[in-house]
Amino acid sequence: xxxxxxxxxxxxxxxxxxxxxxxxxxxxxxxxxxxxxxxxxxxxxxxxxxxxxxxxxxxxxxxxxxxxxxxxxxxxx
Amino acid sequence: xxxxxxxxxxxxxxxxxxxxxxxxxxxxxxxxxxxxxxxxxxxxxxxxxxxxxxxxxxxxxxxxxxxxxxxxxxxxxxxxxxxxxxxxxxxxxxxxxxxxxxxxxxxxxxxxxxxxxxxxxxxxxxxxxxxxxxxxxxxxxxxxxxxxxxxxxxxxxxxxxxxxxxxxxxxxxxxxxxxxxxxxxxxxxxxxxxxxxxxxxxxxxxxxxxxxxxxxxxxxxxxxxxxxxxxxxxxxxxxxxxxxxxxxxxxxxxxxxxxxxxxxxxxxxxxxxxxxxxxxxxxxxxxxxxxxxxxxxxxxxxxxxxxxxxxxxxxxxxxxxxxxxxxxxxxxxxxxxxxxxxxxxxxxxxxxxxxxxxxxxxxxxxxxxxxxxxxxxxxxxxxxxxxxxxxxxxxxxxxxxxxxxxxxxxxxxxxxxxxxxxxxxxxxxxxxxxxxxxxxxxxxxxxxxxxxxxxxxxxxxxxxxxxxxxxxxxxxxxxxxxxxxxxxxxxxxxxxxxxxxxxxxxxxxxxxxxxxxxxxxxxxxxxxxxxxxxxxxxxxxxxxxxxxxxxxxxxxxxxxxxxxxxxxxxxxxxxxxxxxxxxxxxxxxxxxxxxxxxxxxxxxxxxxxxxxxxxxxxxxxxxxxxxxxxxxxxxxxx
Ligand code: SF4
Numbered sequence: 001x002x003x004x005x006x007x008x009x010x011x012x013x014x015x016x017x018x019x020x021x022x023x024x025x026x027x028x029x030x031x032x033x034x035x036x037x038x039x040x041x042x043x044x045x046x047x048x049x050x051x052x053x054x055x056x057x058x059x060x061x062x063x064x065x066x067x068x069x070x071x072x073x074x075x076x077x
Numbered sequence: 078x079x080x081x082x083x084x085x086x087x088x089x090x091x092x093x094x095x096x097x098x099x100x101x102x103x104x105x106x107x108x109x110x111x112x113x114x115x116x117x118x119x120x121x122x123x124x125x126x127x128x129x130x131x132x133x134x135x136x137x138x139x140x141x142x143x144x145x146x147x148x149x150x151x152x153x154x155x156x157x158x159x160x161x162x163x164x165x166x167x168x169x170x171x172x173x174x175x176x177x178x179x180x181x182x183x184x185x186x187x188x189x190x191x192x193x194x195x196x197x198x199x200x201x202x203x204x205x206x207x208x209x210x211x212x213x214x215x216x217x218x219x220x221x222x223x224x225x226x227x228x229x230x231x232x233x234x235x236x237x238x239x240x241x242x243x244x245x246x247x248x249x250x251x252x253x254x255x256x257x258x259x260x261x262x263x264x265x266x267x268x269x270x271x272x273x274x275x276x277x278x279x280x281x282x283x284x285x286x287x288x289x290x291x292x293x294x295x296x297x298x299x300x301x302x303x304x305x306x307x308x309x310x311x312x313x314x315x316x317x318x319x320x321x322x323x324x325x326x327x328x329x330x331x332x333x334x335x336x337x338x339x340x341x342x343x344x345x346x347x348x349x350x351x352x353x354x355x356x357x358x359x360x361x362x363x364x365x366x367x368x369x370x371x372x373x374x375x376x377x378x379x380x381x382x383x384x385x386x387x388x389x390x391x392x393x394x395x396x397x398x399x400x401x402x403x404x405x406x407x408x409x410x411x412x413x414x415x416x417x418x419x420x421x422x423x424x425x426x427x428x429x430x431x432x433x434x435x436x437x438x439x440x441x442x443x444x445x446x447x448x449x450x451x452x453x454x455x456x457x458x459x460x461x462x463x464x465x466x467x468x469x470x471x472x473x474x475x476x477x478x479x480x481x482x483x484x485x486x487x488x489x490x491x492x493x494x495x496x497x498x499x500x501x502x503x504x505x506x507x508x509x510x511x512x513x514x515x516x517x518x519x520x521x522x523x524x525x526x527x528x529x530x531x532x533x534x535x536x537x538x539x540x541x542x543x544x545x546x547x548x549x550x551x552x553x554x555x556x557x558x559x560x561x562x563x564x565x566x567x568x569x570x571x572x573x574x575x576x577x578x579x580x581x582x583x584x585x586x587x588x589x590x591x592x593x594x595x596x597x598x599x600x601x602x603x604x605x606x607x608x609x610x611x612x613x614x615x616x617x618x619x620x621x622x623x624x625x626x627x628x629x630x631x632x633x634x635x636x637x638x639x640x641x642x643x644x645x646x647x648x649x650x651x652x653x654x655x656x657x658x659x660x661x662x663x664x665x666x667x668x669x670x671x672x673x674x675x676x677x678x679x680x681x682x683x684x685x686x687x688x689x690x691x692x693x694x695x696x697x698x699x700x701x702x703x704x705x706x707x708x709x710x711x712x713x714x715x
Contacts, residue, residue: 014329014330014333014338034554035555039556040326040329041326041327041556042326042327042328042556042557042558042605043330043556043557044550044551044552044553044554044556044557044559044560045550045554045556046346046348046526046550046553046574047554048345048346048667051666051667052666052667052668052669053346053347053526053574053667053668053671054574055553055573055574055575056553056554056574067345069342069345069346070330070339070342071339071342071343071346071548071550071551071557072330072331072336072338072339072342072343072409
């Protein structure tokens with residue numbers, strides 16, 4: 001039987017307590033998926049699709065690697 | 078109030094401080110030329126209007142300095158301004174602001190530092206210290222519980238910040254004395270010299286250290302043993318209780334690694350400029366991220382007054398390169414500026430560079446930015462005739478450059494003026510490599526990724542600054558504190574990532590107002606406080622009945638007055654710009670092909686001006702000035 005076409009979404013610390021890898025079916029809208037992610041309160045992130053920053057306005061393709069990169073406040077002295 | 082020479086004492090009674098409000102109404106004034114010391118008595122309405130910090134700084138600069146003064150002349154004011162909430166029981170309030178006219182930008186210098194110094198001044202009975210004039214020889218100020226003295230500092234001049242602190246602690250016989258001071262860089266008037274507090278907390282940006290050096294003022298040493306009052310303890314305690322119950326979850330990132338934990342994240346998302354913004358990827362970036370730095374260099378953690386988070390690093394190293402723990406450790410901005418921007422991935426070198434900047438009193442962002450710009454010019458063959466020139470990826474050259482800048486020696490004398498003035502000396506060929514707004518080097522938040530942040534760089538009265546700004550990537554997907562604040566204001570969805578829509582401008586207006594309020598109160602930006610928390614804290618501190626709209630109005634008032642200050646100093650719309658590196662598009666990596674264009678920025682500025690009810694040239698309308706209570710500052714028609 002043919003393998004379902006999927007993409008991989010990776011969530012890591014500190015956005016979640018333990019690293020998480022999710023298989024996403026081809027064709028889903030990234031912004032809809034993002035809304036369902038359970039991220040720790042107070043944290044935000046940047047989406048990378050295959051290493052490029054994405055605004056989430058994107059339909060997932062087979063073989064995509066999607067990373068959520070935590071955003072931490074810059075620096076105070 | 079009567080003026081006194083050289084020594085001065087205000088009768089400070091604990092019950093005056095304890096229990097009434099978080100302000101005493103006493104602003105310490107010092108004229109270093111005449112050696113007069115006195116106190117301005119300010120009414121409650123002053124604090125309701127200006128709060129403290131940046132608000133107070135702008136008030137004094139606008140009221141008491143003439144337009145277009147020499148920032149390094151005796152007529153400039155150097156203002157140390159804790160905020161209304163500094164030194165209170167609320168976590169995150171161990172900060173204060175320092176301000177002046179900037180020698181780097183010719184505009185506003187207003188920079189905040191952590192630690193204990195600000196709280197100590199409040200506990201000594203003063204809401205701020207405003208210094209004018211120029212001493213005839215090196216001096217320092219000694220403030221203790223309402224008494225003030227100008228003391229000789231010939232023996233301290235030339236010392237690093239660490240040595241100066243040690244000498245002052247011995248001289249004053251108290252290791253609890255908190256010290257704000259300049260290092261050799263400030264004495265040599267390096268245009269981006271910082272003022273160091275407790276030797277490892279900098280009021281870093283815009284050359285405040287040079288202003289202090291120009292006044293022959295080496296240090297301000299403070300000891301305060303009284304308590305800062307609160308009008309309504311219960312109100313402030315409510316917010317303190319909320320954050321105490323939630324900080325472990327909401328600020329876990331700060332507890333675990335501090336901002337050093339963001340180095341690789343920011344690199345991977347394209348936020349950190351690499352080799353002066355020309356590369357997309359820096360091999361070995363993980364070497365200067367927290368995961369490597371912690372096991373290799375971290376000896377301890379440190380904190381600010383009343384902060385359980387302890388986000389600060391204490392690094393140390395023995396071996397060929399030694400690093401002293403007393404200088405603390407690098408923040409993300411310092412690692413990015415002294416590391417990635419210069420192509421350096423050796424953690425010991427980057428930590429050493431940070432230590433040198435603390436010991437000499439240099440802003441790590443402008444130091445890194447200027448050295449990276451110089452390296453870029455060397456790469457392009459635009460510089461010659463010097464015994465030494467730094468090149469990308471060379472750690473020893475980075476360390477040597479910092480020393481030369483502090484000493485103003487060789488190429489260091491050029492670098493001490495910042496990258497913009499260097500480009501003026503080199504000529505047009507260097508202009509494409511500049512990463513500045515209003516002559517101040519960009520922080521490590523690349524405007525090619527963060528477009529509203531870029532607009533904020535162009536607009537800010539301080540020149541490029543990431544703190545009193547909207548951080549686009551914190552508001553794109555629901556979760557962070559910026560989103561929470563925007564939701565409180567009625568924004569139903571987060572902001573779009575790319576570009577600067579009207580909705581983003583709206584969010585920018587609110588967020589910059591809130592941040593300017595924070596810098597007046599003066600509160601740590603890392604704390605995830607929302608409007609209602611700040612409303613309670615403010616009312617508890619002052620005994621007032623202000624609401625969320627008042628907070629926004631206070632922020633807008635400060636932003637608008639800062640704009641008037643810019644206009645008064647001769648800046649125009651033509652100065653609201655980003656330099657060439659903001660538009661240089663990378664061909665690969667996370668932000669490949671991305672950046673605003675100059676017309677897009679110009680269009681966004683017009684929409685911002687309209688939203689603020691300013692004219693097309695960015696002049697606040699008289700109606701706005703009246704609405705914000707700035708009638709006193711309406712420019713005369715002549
Ligand atoms: S979170 Fe960090 S910068 Fe903020 S007050 Fe605490 S120790 Fe200081």
